Amino acid sequence: MDVVQTVTYQCPNCNAALEYDNKLGGFRCFYCDSTFTDNEIRSIFASRDETVDLETEEPELTEEQMTTEGFTGQSALYSCPNCGANVICDTLTSSTRCHFCHTPVILSGRLSGEYKPDLIIPFATTREQAEGKFKEFTKGKFLLPSGFVTEAQLQNISALYVPYWLKSGQTSGHLTAEGRTIHSWTRGNTTYTHTKIYHVERDADMVFVRVPYDGSRRIDDSLMESIEPFDYGGVKPFAMSYLSGCAAEKYDVTKEEATPRLDERIGKAAEEEIRRMAAVYTTLTNVHCSINYQNQQYVYALLPVWFLNYNYKGKDYEFAMNGQTGTMFGELPVSPMKKFFFGAGVFLAIFIVAMLLGGLFFG
Amino acid sequence: MVKHSTYKLTALIMALITLAAAAAVFFTGTSARAGALEHIAGADKNVSANDRGLIRKAGSGTQCALIADFDNCLTDAEETELLSALETAAKKANVNVGVVITHDLEGKSDEGFVRGFSDEQFGANSASIMLMLLNTYDAPEYTYYTDCLDSNGTTANKKFDGKRDRMLKRITDKLGEPKGNKYAYNEITHSYGGYDFAAGVKEYAKCVKRYGGSGFSKVLVMISDLVVTHPMGFLVIIAVSFLITFAIVRGKVRGYKKKAPISASSYIDRSSTKVTRSIDQFVREYTTSHTHSSSGGGHGGGGGGGGGHHTSHGSHR
Incomplete structure (x- = not known):
């Protein structure tokens, strides 16, 4: 299994991992709370990024290898630049977090050559906003199964x-x-x-x-x-x-x-x-x-x-x-039990009104 | 000589005593038939039916119950039980409830008799309902006939309008079929044909309670009557309710599974859109016309009845 080239962005002040902050629209070190703009990061890491051979592509896989990957979902190893752990990732992942130390890891080998993106739109909404929107989306939808909108569920966003x-x-x-x-x-x-x-x-x-x-x-x-x-x-x-x-x-x-x-x-x-x-x-x-x-x-x-x-x-x-x-x-998802009771309730209400009207006019 | 006159005196006294006893039996009305005949003959018109114990009342105010059994068709025990049932019905319906069993309409029509009797017992224009069961041999084809129902007063009319035929049917069903010869006088029930007047009056009390109620009980009665009288209508209601429910639930569930197609129109650069050719070549034209036929018929006015007396007749053969 090939080892994929990786890159990580570290805070110039404390060397902790830098992450893109959606709310800030820039980069933040969540350890020392330093913040950096796009341009600052680009200039700090320009020389480093240039030395990373972005033109180096991953070797093309044979059909058999691609089939195997399709079944196993695993194709390569990467070594975490922070803790040194060897982590297996699937074919398509180009950015992830180390499963052990949670450091953001960019698989630069997956972003080179024809796979190098031309453009990007950075995230403009935060996780909290996404959770809020999800709760809003499900508000009033009483046919949802119980426990669908829970904190544990929202953690999966x-x-x-x-x-x-x-x-x-x-x-x-x-x-x-x-x-x-x-x-x-x-x-x-x-x-x-x-x-x-x-x-x-x-x-x-x-x-x-x-x-x-x-x-x-x-x-x-x-x-x-x-x-x-x-x-x-x-x-x-x-x-x-x-x-x-x-x-x-x-x-x-x-x-x-x-x-x-x-x-x-x-x-x-x-x-x-x-x-x-x-x-x-x-x-x-x-x-x-x-x-x-x-x-x-x-x-x-x-x-x-x-x-x-x-x-x-x-x-x-x-x-x-x-x-x-x-x-x-x-x-x-729709809960079959709630759907049944909702239907029964609607039927009963319509039936009673219709019977009352019928009894009034024909009784 | 003295002995002969004593025998004659004793015989005379014995004869007188026997005659007196016979007369007492005849005139005290221990026999119901004797009482009935007496009524037919109208011999005791000077003594009111109340005083003769033929009319029994219970309750007070506008919730009185009354049984007037002129023909002694009901036993004392039955009268007591039925009076209690009628009193309960009167309270439930908040009207006076009465029943009169008689064979003699005193020369009046059914309606005239029952109206007069109701006014006499409950007062004119009081909210009341009176059932008359005619126990007679006179009817050419049947031994007894109807059941003349009079409801007096606005409150009673509102409650029982439209229900009379249904009530009469229930009552006549409970009166049953004649036992044996329907023209024969039944010594036990004192009715011609042996119909079960007690069961009929009991059913009458039930009907008054059923149809005289208000609020939720009235609703339940309306619904159950609809099922009985219009079974097809009931099935139609079920079918329509089901279809509407299906449409509502389906529409609700669809909102959970909607996938909206997004047009790519939002990606058109409007500033660079230009029409390079536009041709509108006239081909032909035509005109059509449609004349509407005028339809006749205006609104028909319906007359409404106010309060007052309403009577219904039913018959049992």
Whole structure:
């Protein structure tokens, strides 16, 4: 098993581990409470980071090795720079904490070459905010199983930088349709309807900027789409230091594999936009729309997400929150017993009201 | 000679005593039949039914109970028990409750008799309900017939409006079938046909208690009557309740499992969007018309009844 190159960021004052503080928007030493901005960290560790061979890639795995990793989830060893412990990690992890001393460890070998992200949006929400949002999300949902929202459960909320492909490019769309304008009026007992039919054509050029698609196979794509959009105003050039204290993964979905879904989303949005340009008509029928893509560009980015996984009656339920905007989404479990009693209560109430009304009128 | 006259005197005295005894038996009414005949003949009109012990009352104020058994169809024990049941019903329904068993309507109609009797016993315009059981041989086809129910007073009307037919059916069901010859006078029950008047009056007390209640008990009565009288309607209610419940629960659960598709429209750079071609070529136009047919019918006014007397008839063959 190969040993993965690791990097850790230590406080220049006390040598304890530095972590990115979401609330602060900078780096903090939780031992001596020193704080540092992005620029300070970059300049302090510039020379060190340059010496780390970021162009050194992990050796490519054979298919057999990849299959084995898929089953075992384990591929490499890393040595903790703080305590020296040898820790096994899975294929995709690129940032984690030492299981023994809890020091943030960045697996720099996983962030090199084609796996080096271009951009990152640092976390803008804290764990407390994520917990608060989760509690708010589950408020009033009385069909949840008892004990779903507990402190122990909230402890399972974890921060993760999810690998994303961001596609930008130009599209040109061409739409043809039959448009109708319908106008009605009434005179006396008669209603008149006047219809005009047009042949409609619209061509439009549009630019899409950074349409995201998550590059991790094991994360549900629709869940990730549900917590969009990210505010790209907060995007920064990638630096490994941002990963300190947070888990991160590298992609296992290539951009070629991501393209069909991205094109589908872009195509749908482009068609909606062109239809809107023909909104003067009451109805549009026989619609034909074709979309062409030009100047497509892909950027690999790490975007912040809070995750909570809950297992109930053998089924996994995922909850995710956008680590920048706070948009949350997830599937919540329903307690069959509570569902039954709720249904029984509703039935009884409706039945009694109906019987009372029936007795009143027909009794 | 003296001995012969003594025998004659003794015989005369014995005859007189026998005659006197026979007369006493005849006129004291120890026989119910004698009493009934007496009533038919109207021989004792000068002595009120109250004084003859044929009318028994219980309770006070607007919650009196009354049994007037002119034909002696009920035994003393039955009268006592039924009077108590009627008194309980009167308190529950907060009306006067009475029952009169007679074969003689004194030349009046059913309605006239029962109304007059109710007014006489409970007072005019009092909240009361009176059941008359007619014990008669006169009816051409049946030995006794109805059950004339009069409710007097607004309170009683409100409570028992719409319930009379149901009550009469219950009462006549309890009166039962004739035992043997329905035209024959029954020496034991003193009724023609041997119908069970005691059971009928008991059921009447139950009905008054059932339909005269208010609040939650009235609700329960309404519901149970609906089930009996409109079974299909009851099934429809169950089905509709179930469907609505299903829709509500499903909608609630859906909120726990929603996955919202996010459009990529938010990633369009609006400042660089431009329409490069726009064609709106007119093809044709047309006009259609639709004339609405006028429908007749306006609102029908419904007349409402106020308070006052209401009577219902039922018959038992």
